Amino acid sequence: MSQKLTSRSEDYSKWYNELVNKADLAEHSDVRGCMIIKPYGYAIWEKMRDVLDVKFKETGHQNAYFPLFIPKSYLSKEASHVEGFAKECAVVTHYRLMNAPDGSGVVVDPSAKLEEELIIRPTSETIIWNSYKNWIQSYRDLPILINQWANVVRWEMRTRLFLRTTEFLWQEGHTAHATKQEAMDEADQMLHVYADFAENYMAMPVLLGRKTESERFAGAEDTLCIEALMQDGKALQAGTSHFLGQNFAKAFDVKFADKEGKLDHVWATSWGVSTRLMGALIMTHSDDEGLVLPPSLAPIQVVGIPIYRNDDELNAISDKFITLGKSLKSLGISFKFDNDDNRRQGWKFAEYESKGVPIRLAMGPRDLENGNVELARRDLKTKEIVAFDGIESMIQQVLAAIQQNLLQRSKDFRTNNTFIVDTYEEFKEKIDAGGFFMAHWDGTNETEEKIKNETQATIRCIPLDFVNEEGKCMVTGAPSKGRVVFAKAY
């Protein structure tokens, strides 16, 4: 635990892996590409989930649960969808094991072969639209506004904890509407819910935009996204919201009768964020000492550590901290008093630093005598001696200040790493150092593909606040109506 992390400047990727391990967030399982989310990591995910869940319900959505298994034939019903997902799925072919005839253990029972193979859901559009077909007859049944919290599986070849794993946890909203406009508004609304969550809880500024055709979700007519910039200058897609048009309604024959009795296919959206957000959170704020958490999502917001030489001192300090814990609890602030006698103070300081606890309080005999406590801020690594009495309101202020500072710091970082470039030469020269690059593009797949092949950079999005600006594509010189955002990405 006392081992130092590799620094970000030395090896960002190594730093990330070590940090996830040191802060006890997650680990690889023996199952290829599947992670174990450890209690501390899961507690952060729970906080994210709870905040998002409230926002979904406030916008009229209800939770439900659909099967893990998708019949193979469902995937094929939407042509582009199967193209996008068939290549990376786990396939269930049998439903029983039996003792091996040679006594060597258990083997698949060949007689228990499924007539039709089942796919572990990589996303649930198909199984859900197959159900909606029975739920929707008339305009009175619309809209359907459903969300599901679930695990999904995509067979990834290269995996990284939280960022890309074979199994991951997510939520997926699936809505059905009577009109195109309403579905488009829903997709837009949910994108803004995500953006609000990213900024105001994760303290992570995001660009709002739409994907180019080649980067769209398989089966969508329009994919909206939020894009964040990590400290190494790489972009991370943090959430997507899809306008699906009538594609899935057509594939699953879902029609409704309008007020005049006229039949039409239903309009759809889907939208999701996943445990990938954990990776985004880690990489946005953390430093060479470990995790840095915004107070809004910290499972422990304040930790109290006693410094003592004997039981009398410990008891006196404990009294203070236990009383403080109660009053913080009544203010909705989570406090942990760590009086574990098996661990030394230095170990504890390092431990909570690496776990990103926003405020650390330490009290020794002299502090006790003087009515003081030491307050350390994780974000700035500052500490000061302050009066213990009335510290509750100071803690509230400091937590708010940390939340604010983290957001401002990441906004500043993004500002300092967003570049306007006009020539492909300049682009190629600068792209490796990272950042968002605002450049003119001729709007063709060919140019996008060429840039990707030559630089590994992709168009992250066409910004929602796209500014009309006459220009010339940096590659082909063809006319362009405005700049799009390029970056290398996770």
Add this chain to the structure above:
Amino acid sequence: MSQKLTSRSEDYSKWYNELVNKADLAEHSDVRGCMIIKPYGYAIWEKMRDVLDVKFKETGHQNAYFPLFIPKSYLSKEASHVEGFAKECAVVTHYRLMNAPDGSGVVVDPSAKLEEELIIRPTSETIIWNSYKNWIQSYRDLPILINQWANVVRWEMRTRLFLRTTEFLWQEGHTAHATKQEAMDEADQMLHVYADFAENYMAMPVLLGRKTESERFAGAEDTLCIEALMQDGKALQAGTSHFLGQNFAKAFDVKFADKEGKLDHVWATSWGVSTRLMGALIMTHSDDEGLVLPPSLAPIQVVGIPIYRNDDELNAISDKFITLGKSLKSLGISFKFDNDDNRRQGWKFAEYESKGVPIRLAMGPRDLENGNVELARRDLKTKEIVAFDGIESMIQQVLAAIQQNLLQRSKDFRTNNTFIVDTYEEFKEKIDAGGFFMAHWDGTNETEEKIKNETQATIRCIPLDFVNEEGKCMVTGAPSKGRVVFAKAY
């Protein structure tokens, strides 16, 4: 929606299926044995989950998440465990689909065969203990108190919504301890957490007991359980808590060093409840009109229905109900005002009755004039005209009374359907009519098996409050130290 349910007395099983459908709780999916939990059903499950989650955390547990997939070889490591679970599992053998050469759709890509097949978890002891191996070195690492909310799959041949489905949702606690006593205490503690939840939230009285050897969890040394009695006289196992001894620690070689440095295997428990509780909740309280919900778990506790002939009347009534909704919200009471103009009052009355909403308020022009409202209780099907002013405190009292009444009613039912029998003749005569039967048993597997074969009744549990009473086994006449509980069961 207006169709009446089959009555319980006519066909209990049909009544159950129709009720689950009519109350919009769940439905079968096209995937064999897998259910879709619809928003209203899921909202009840969410409430259950949230209450239990708080109780788990209050008793020191943390949530985490382990992989969906279990390597086939893990299952074999604990001998009795594999016997219990290998026969009913979903097996993943491939990780990719490809376009069929004949263009007919997608088929399994034969080149993407897994070296070792993966099992969809039927329960997670093996994958979790394989991880604990790396987490535990010394007594300082103990206890580990972890819970997981997850989906699991058991390939059931006969399925019923909520009661027995191929995929279901559950929580599974997995704890590791330094001593046998501590693990046994943990198993006992969690059983009491379940019993408290069943009684005080589900309003469902339960017997606490232990399973006989033949009914134990595969891999457990002792299985504790809570058993409830449904209205048709059949028992339902509502939760189990297992003392696993050192079985899994030995299978996965998990040892710890005690304070003296001596190595020993770790002691374990696991415990779980599932969406099966939804079935128990439905069958404990509901009646021929539909679902009856205890207020503690009702997503909507109070519904307000306006009765009006024109917009002026609707507006005046709406004002009243909207104001009431706000004050109920501040009291933590969930209220729905149903002003849907597309539905008639009679339809609404039937709808909320079938959905088990505990209190229905209806207000018409005359009520408005007189300052009254009609209050109907779902449990007793009574209604009365009461003064609207100050109705909040009355609602609080009525909700508490409903909760209390439902518990008392199901306790009385159980009392009236618990029988002491001394002869196998009497047992066989009465068992088909249902109920708990307290009888002497000689303690052998053979006798238990004989009774099961001849009557389909099983020993539900040996009660924790087992009374020492000399007697003779009702079947063999061999001596017995006390009575155990028999019933036919779900």
